[in-house]
Amino acid sequence: MHRNVYTHTLGTLCSVLDAYSTVLFLADPPFRGGTVFRLAGKFSLGDFIDPAAVIEPGKGLVGWIAKNNAPLLVPNFDQRKNHLGYYKENEELRIKAFMGCSLPDGQGVLCVDSKRQYSFSDKDQKLLHLFAQLIAEQSANFGKGKTLHTIGEYYSALKEVYTLRRRHSRWADFLREFLGLMVSATGCDYGVFCYNDTAANQYVVEGETAPLVWKPRMQAPAFSVNSGAIGWVCRNGEALFSNAPGGMPESSLFGKGVTTPQFQTVMALPLQMQRKTRGVLCLAKESPLPITEDTQDFVRMASEHLALFLENLYIKCRLRDVSAAATELRSQYEHNRQELEPEE
Structure with missing residues (x-):
């Protein structure tokens, strides 16, 4: 319903972190005895994200975040040990780094990924958390009928x-x-x-x-x-x-x-x-x-x-400064070595 606004936000996040894709999952009403998380927004440089993706708590990296309500940073993503669950075809095989965090009060999960290893840092995780807070406020504003201008x-x-x-x-x-x-x-x-x-x-x-x-x-x-x-x-x-x-x-x-x-x-x-x-x-x-x-x-x-x-x-x-100091030391070493060499 509000995917256009989320896409704007996720696109900004993707640009900021130089990511390949950003995805947002929001909690759905209880299903089979427990909450599931459905894709609510996406932005990607490719066209391989599954628009019907559903994540169950505890399943895959996104599910781990949803279940534990905790952030996760995977600088060297290994598909043999983990999976994401929101790509179709074989696009997930090309992902090399992943980062995600939960929205306040377990409302959802916000994730970014990259095709380059070690693309994300602890500082990026903090920035991701700020975006998650903003998205949570967006959702609250939708419910209260506030303007999005x-x-x-x-x-x-x-x-x-x-x-x-x-x-x-x-x-x-x-x-x-x-x-x-x-x-x-x-x-x-x-x-x-x-x-x-x-x-x-x-x-x-x-x-x-x-x-x-x-x-x-x-x-x-x-x-x-x-x-x-x-x-x-x-x-x-x-x-x-x-x-x-x-x-x-x-x-x-x-x-x-x-x-x-x-x-x-x-x-x-x-x-x-x-x-x-x-x-x-x-x-x-x-x-x-x-x-x-x-x-x-x-x-x-x-x-x-x-x-x-x-x-x-x-x-x-x-x-x-370090490079300049190293150059100066190297120059001094060469000068001293030449002075100490005996004349033939």
């Missing part, structure tokens, strides 16, 4: 966010477009990203959609982690959502001495890397803005993607 806009925005990494290799270009997308999708007036410099106990502005604190031809401004709402998120590593009718004081975003508009809506989220808060994404609006669960889920998923981009950038920089 906002949800559809969020998914469209997420799809754009997830393509940024492929379009931009430079951090500055990525961040500028990312902040613009976030402000547009949420209806906010202002967006800013700050890097948490833990060694100096300060956070540094790296990008903003309007020049509130970073004026042209000036160095990136830095503020103490003990000041402002952003500093609070840096210290505590917790998200902040506020839409108080009276608004926040003009000095509350960055701290005393920094005057900004009196934002009545503020959403500030920590970006976690290696279990530490490395940055804060903040979105704000001068007028009141409803902060629904869909809005919170959207900004959390987008911030997770921003954190992934930062982590990948960090790894690339570390590899470049």
